[in-house]
Amino acid sequence: MTGTVYLYAAPVMGLVALLFILYLNGKINRVDEGTKRMAEIGLAIREGAMAFLKREYTYLFIFIVAMVVFLLIVSFLVGPDRMPPSTAIAYVIGAVCSIGAGFIGMRVATKANVRTTNAARQSLNQALGVAFAGGSVMGMAVVGLGMLGLGIVNLIFQGNSAIINGFSLGASSVALFARVGGGIYTKAADVGADLVGKVEAGIPEDDPRNPAVIADNVGDNVGDVAGMGADLYESYVGSVVSTIAIASALGIANGSLVPLLIAAFGILSSIIGSFFVRTSEGGNPQAALNMATLVASIVAIVGSYFIITSFLPASFNVGQDTYTSTGVFIATIAGLIAGVLIGRITEYYTSANYAPVKEIARSSLTGAATNIIAGFSTGMLSTALPVIVVAVAILLAHRFAGLYGIALAAVGMLATTGTTVGVDAYGPIADNAGGIAEQAELAHDVRERTDNLDAVGNTTAAIAKGFAIGSAALTALALFSAYTQVAGIKAIDFMKPEVIVGAFIGGMLIFLFAALTMKAVGRAASDMIEEVRRQFREIPGIMEGKNRPDYAHCVSISTAAALREMVVPGLLAVIVPIVVGVLPFLGKEALGGLLAGAVVTGFLVAVMMANAGGAWDNAKKYIEGGQHGGKGSPAHAAAVCGDTVGDPFKDTSGPAMNILIKLMSIVALVFAPLFF
C-alpha cells in the first residue's frame, strides 16, 4: 500500500484527539464545583497555574525568537540546501503545539481538581472518573497537538526531514522550560511551604493559613501535568522525527510514513483504553488504571503489526543488510515491552510493598545518615535492571531492523503516550483534590476517598517517571543515530582522543546540570521562605484566620525564581554541543562522543535520582503508616530528611536529565550542517 492519502492519517487522528478532549471537557464541566469555599480555592490554584504559564511564556517567547534568528543565520551561513530557512517555521509550530498542549492540559486539570473533590462527596468511582478525565485531557492534548502539528508540517514540507527536525527542536525548547523551570518551581514551593508552615509555624500541610499553600498546589500541576506532558511530548515527537530522518537518509520506501501511522493509531488505542477506567466503592483505582494501559498496549501492538506488514515490503534492503517487515515489527514492540518493564522495575524499587523501600525504612531507625546512605545506594543499585532491559531492546531492535529499528523501538514505546500521560496527570489532580478537601474542611470520608485516589497517584507517578526516562534514552539514541546519518559520520571511534574527550564532557554536563538544578531549588526555596516569613510578619491576623495571606505573591515569587534559575543550565545545554561541534580540535565526532557520554551517564543518573527519591518518599509514608514508631518517632524524623533530599532528586534534577539528553541530541541533529 502507498499513496499520499495516508499522510493525512496523522493530522486527522490529531483532530480526533482534540475532539475527544471536547468530550472529556464536557464530562468534567457537568460536575459542580461544590461549596463557595471550594470554588474559591479552585480558582486560586487555577489562577496561580495560569500565572506561572504566563510568565513562562514570556521567557519562552524571548528564547524562541532568539532561536529563530539563530536558525536563520545558520541557514544563511550554510545555504538553504543544507538547512532550509523553513526549519524556523517548523520550529515555531513545534513549540507552539507543545505550548498549546500544556495550556489545555493545565487549564482542564485545574478545573478537574475541585470537581474531583466534589465528586468524592458522592462516590469513589465518580471521583476517579473526573480525575482520570482531567488527566486524559493532558494526554490527548500531547498526542493530538503533536500529531496534528507534525502531520501538517510533514504535509506542507513534503517529508523534507531537514525541516521536520525543526519541529522536534521546538518541542525540546518548550520541554526545557516546562520540565526544568517547572521542576525548580514545584520543589521551591513545596520546600518553602513545608519549612515555614509545618516546621516554623507548626500548622498542618495544605492549611489555608499558609501563604505558600496555593503555590504548593500549583506546583503539583506545573511539575506533574505540564512538566511531564512537555517531557513526553518531546519524546513522542522526537522519536517520530528521528525515524523520519533515518528513513530518509537510508532511503527506506514508506519508512517515514510508518512511524506517523503507528503514532496516529496509538491515539485510537489510548482512547479505547480510557473507556476501561472504572472502579466500585472500596475498589482499587490502581487496577482500573492498569486496565487502561493494558488495553491500549494490546490495541497498539495489533495495530502496529498491520501497519508495518501493510506498508513495508515483506523483505527489503538497506545498504548491505536485508530486513523483513516481521523484523521491523519485533523492533517496534521491543521498545513497547521495554517501556512496560522499566515501569514495573521502578515500581519494585519505589513501592513500600517490596524489600528496597522496607530496608530504607528500617535503616531510618539508626538515623538520617543511614537512611540517606540506604536510599542513595538503592537508587544506584536500581540502575542495573533498566540498563539490561534497554540493552536487550537496543540489541534486538538493531539486529532486526538496524538504526531504523532503534528509532522505531522508541516510537513503539511511545505509541501509548496518550494513556501514559493521562494516567500520570491523574496523580496531581487527585493530590490537589485532597488539598482542596483539607482547605475547605470537608467531611472525613471525602478526604478518605481522595487519599485513596492520591495513594494510587504516587505509584502511577513513579511508573510514569521510569517510562519517561526509558523513552528519553531511546529517543535520544534515535536522535543520535539520525545525527550520525545527517552529519555523514562514518564512525564515532572511542580510540580517537577527541571522542574520549567528548564523552567526558557529555558525562560531566550531566553532573553539572544535576548540580545546578539542585542548587537552583535551594535558592528558589529560600526566596519563597523569605516571602512566607514576610507575610506572617507583615499581614496581621493570618494565624488567627482573620486575614487571608497573599497567595498570588507567593506564586509570583517562586515563578520568577524558578525561571531565573533555569537560564544558565538551559543555555549550557544548547551552547556546549554547538561549541564542541564547531571547534576545530573537537568537531562532529567529538560531539557524537559527547552525546554518547551524556546518554549513558544521563540515563544512570536519571534512574538513580528518580528511584532514590521515590523510595525515600514511600519509606517515609510507610513509617507514617505506623511502622518503626510511626509519625513523630525518631525514625520518622530520619525518613523525613531522606524525603526532603529526594524531592529535588525525583522532581527536579532527575527529570531534567530526560530533557538534557534529548535536547542536546536534537540540537546536534538540527545544527549538523554547521559541523565539518
Place this chain on the structure above:
Amino acid sequence: MTGTVYLYAAPVMGLVALLFILYLNGKINRVDEGTKRMAEIGLAIREGAMAFLKREYTYLFIFIVAMVVFLLIVSFLVGPDRMPPSTAIAYVIGAVCSIGAGFIGMRVATKANVRTTNAARQSLNQALGVAFAGGSVMGMAVVGLGMLGLGIVNLIFQGNSAIINGFSLGASSVALFARVGGGIYTKAADVGADLVGKVEAGIPEDDPRNPAVIADNVGDNVGDVAGMGADLYESYVGSVVSTIAIASALGIANGSLVPLLIAAFGILSSIIGSFFVRTSEGGNPQAALNMATLVASIVAIVGSYFIITSFLPASFNVGQDTYTSTGVFIATIAGLIAGVLIGRITEYYTSANYAPVKEIARSSLTGAATNIIAGFSTGMLSTALPVIVVAVAILLAHRFAGLYGIALAAVGMLATTGTTVGVDAYGPIADNAGGIAEQAELAHDVRERTDNLDAVGNTTAAIAKGFAIGSAALTALALFSAYTQVAGIKAIDFMKPEVIVGAFIGGMLIFLFAALTMKAVGRAASDMIEEVRRQFREIPGIMEGKNRPDYAHCVSISTAAALREMVVPGLLAVIVPIVVGVLPFLGKEALGGLLAGAVVTGFLVAVMMANAGGAWDNAKKYIEGGQHGGKGSPAHAAAVCGDTVGDPFKDTSGPAMNILIKLMSIVALVFAPLFF
C-alpha cells in the same frame, strides 16, 4: 643512546628505594615509644593491622591461585604464542611485590604512630619528621618494589609485553583487596566505634573504654596507608606496563625503556624531595610537605626531559604520524601538571578556606537535608574542572605523541608517586598519633601538636585522593589504549549497537559497584555494632575502666565482615568484562565500549564522592571550630549527618572506583587473546 645496560636502571633504583627505607626505618627506631601505656596502645594497633593483613592474605592467596589456574587454562586454550604461560609468573611477582609494599608500609606506619606521639612531647618538627619518615616508607616501598619487580620481570622476559601485562594484573588483584576490602573495613570500624561509643555510651572519640577504638585506629592504617599505597602501586605499575605494551605494538625504538627510566628517575626525585620536609615550632607542616612535592616534581620534570631527548630520536614515525622527542616530553609533563592541578581543585572544593565548604556549613543551619543536598550538589559540580583538566591533558598528549603520549602522560603524572604516597600516608600516622595521645592521657600541648599535624593530614589526604583519581583515569585510558592495540581493534564505534550496549553496561557497573560497596559498609558496620554492644553487656567493668575490652575481637569481626563483603563486587569486576568480551553478540568492541563507559562514569562518580565526602567532613570541622553555633548546635548535628554519609563516599565507594576502572582495563588487556 641505547643498550641493555639501561634496563638495569629500574631494578637498581628499586633497590636504592629499599635501602632508603632502611635509613628511614633507622631514623624512626631511634625515637622511643614513650610511656608503657603508649607502647601498649601502639602494640594493639600494630597487632590489629597485622591481623587484618594476615586475614586479607588468606583471601588473596585463594584469589591468586584461582587466577593463576585461569591464566594457565587460557594460555592452553589460545596457545603460548598469544598468551605465554609465564604471564602467570609475572602475575604472581606483581602481586607479591604489592603485598610486600603493603606489609612494609603498614609495619613501619604502625611503629611510627606511637613514636610520633612521643616525639610530639618534644617538638612539632621532631613529630613531623617521624610521621613523614613513616609515610615515606610506604611511598618508597610502593615505588621500590614496583620498579624492582617490574624491572626484573622485564629483564627475565626480555620485554615481552604479553607477559609483563601479567605483572600489572597482579598489582590490580592486590589493590582490589587492599582498597575495596580495606575501604569497607575502615568505615565499618569507624561507624561502629562512633555509633555505639559516642552516641549510645556517650564516651568521647578515641576513648580506651570503647572496644572498637583499636579497630578504628587500625582502620586509618588499613584504608589510608595500605589501601592508598596499593591503589597508587596499581596506577604506577599500570601506567608503565601499558606504555610498554603500546610501544611494543607500535614498534617505537626505546619506547619501552623510556617509561621505566622516567619511573626509576622519579624514585630519585622523591628521595631528594623528602629532605626538604622540616618546620619550626608553630610553623606550618603543610608548607613543608608542599615543598617536598614541589622539589620532587621539578627534579622529575628536568630528569624526564633528559631521558626523553637522550633515548628517543629527535623525530620519529609511528604509522603515518611523525612525532618529536620534544613532543613526547610535552605529553609526559601534561600528565604531571594535570595531576598537580586536580590536587589543587580537590583542595578548593574540600577545604574550609574556600566558598564551597563554607556554603555547606551554612546550609547546615536549615537541617540535615539541606546539608546533604548542598554537599551532594557540590560534589557533582566539582567534576567540571577535573574533567576539563583531564580533557586538555589527553588532547595535548595525543596531539604530540599519539596513544604513546597518552600512556606517557600517565607515567609523567605518576613519576613522583614516592612523594605522593609518602605525603598521604603521613596523614593516618598523624591521626593515629593523636588517638594514642588521647588514649594515653598525655599533656594538652602534645595533643595540640598532633592535632596540628593531623589537620594538615586531612588536606594532604584530599589532594592525594584527587591525584589517585586522576592517575587512575589516565592509567585506565592507557591500559584501554594498550588493549585496543593488542586486541587488534580498528575502531570502537559508538554507532554500533554492541558498543552502545557495552558503554551502558560499563557505566552501570560503576553504579552497581558503588551501591554494593556502600551497602557492604552498612552491613559490616552492623556486625561491629553488635559486637561492641555485646562487649559492653557481657564484659563487666568496661565503663568504669576496671576491665579492658577485647579489642582484638572487634578487629577480627570487622576484618571478616569487610573481606566477606568484597567478594561479590570483586568477582563482578573480573568476570563481567571477560563475559562481555567472549559473548558472540557482544565481543571485543563491546568490551571497548564497556571500558570507555566505565572510565567516564567512574571518573565522575569518584570525583563526586571524594569531594562531597571531603567537603562534608571539613564543613563539620568548620562548625566545630565555632561557626554557626559550634559543637552541639543543631547545625553541628546536621553537619555530623553529612559527614557520616560522606564517610563511605570518600573512603570506600569513591576510591573503589579507581580500582574498578583500572582492574577492568587490565583484565581486558591480559585476556585480549580470548576475544575474537
